Amino acid sequence: MEAAAALGAAAAPEEGRGEEEAAEWAWSWGAGTDGQLGNGGFDDHHLPQPLLLPIRCRGRVSLVAGGGAHAIALTSAGEVFTWGRGTHGQLGHGNLDNVPHPKFVKFLENHIVTCVSAGWNHSGFATDSGQLFMCGDGSFGQLGTGDNHSRSLPFEVAYFTSRHVEKLALGMRHSLVLLKDNSVCGFGSARRGQVGKCTSRNEKSHNVPRIIDGFGDVKIVNIYANGDHSAALDEYGHLYIWGRALIGQHDNDQPWSVFPSLSISQVALGWHHALLLSGGELFTIGVYRHQKCDHPVPGNVVGQQSKTSATSSSHDGSSSVSTLEKVPCIDGEEVVQIASGTEHSALVTGSGSVFTWGWGEHGQLGLGDTSDQVVPQRVNLTVSPGSRGIYCGSGFTIAVDLA
Amino acid sequence: AATALTLTQLPPFAAARNTDASPLFSLVCERGRRRLGFRGEMSAYDEVEIEDMEWNAELKAYTYPCPCGDLFQITLEDLRLGEEIARCPSCSLFLTVVYNAEDFADAKEPAHKPGPSPVAVA
Structure with a gap:
């Protein structure tokens, strides 16, 4: 079984590192040429590698966000570490260097960061006082600073100084922010409707945050972004999607309520697919690698009729037949966390087992090769005594023992 | 017009790894290969x-993000020659580029965009 994982865990203490440090608790695998694996190197790896987070972070990592080729780790103490591609300043260290190991973001040391997110080449950090800091590529206005400049140090977004930011989610070229007053704001590329309605037809992006309408009176509890897709979950577990089409063929510039019969607890967006967790059951929508499925296969069909948002006029979604595919669990194991890269997916079960599937060309499935997989495959990791978190960047995957 | 939702068919979890050479598993893989557009059956990623x-x-x-992390x-x-394919130097994927050939018949290099500021104004 997995207990004797081939990760060299037993050999490491002899190499002069402290015993504690040698014990593995954080891993990464997949595309690594920009240092995004945080293992000290610049190569792809097809099997889990130790992620070089400082030992003092052990058991204190609360979230890892994966971007195009960089990643951000947040600790329960509100500290932030970044690594990987830094060409646009997305690591927030004040330069444009690639960094192949997690590096403490000194600029934020006097802030308690509570939420982080990584886009293609930009990064965002929300603090306990509701401030929002952004850095990296700003060419589409995705930093929300009112210009299209990039920044290599976290920069406070003025729009939010008088507001309280709770959560943020960054896509390829856009950013979403959830405020304490329940409004959802968007900024950055507007080409596919991902930041809401445009005021004019020629508007391709906006660099100042703007409120996205169309949620009604419900409380929004989470927001999601990847590629040109945007999504939100309300307090009842109802899903709203907008931006590039995930269902049907039409982009949507306002939130569209889909699968109202489901009560969804987690969402993971890819560039052409999404994972939904509802009542411990896993569903997928969309496709991998843009290959349209010619013949929808009847099976565990759940959702039937999608519902457009009350205000929707441009979208003809009311006639769309929506079908979800259900993924049964292995050996009755519960899926506790899901994650999605651009074209691959990952999950963690209640017993701490990690599974991956989808595109595998860079080893992002962690199975020792570059094959694609259509069914979830177990990654050979040591058994976790506590809970384990799973996170994806574009072409890489990260697993961290949370306690 | 009514549009059918595209869906990803995911067979039940396989307890065994892909070393399992059962006919059923082979069938599943074959189906997957076709849908996923494996290398060899080249079709544009997007x-x-x-x-x-x-x-x-x-x-x-001209570049566009590739799902592997590099750039198409x-x-x-x-473009001047009418090529429509943008390739990623790191992987097998490629894009179809939509453009008006006349626009590029004698096009010059676009103006340089300002790069990231090395130090942010605090």
């Missing part, structure tokens, strides 16, 4: 309009 691509002065190419690239010379 279709992107030239205006959604960014000019990269260093690479002297097509040079001005390619």
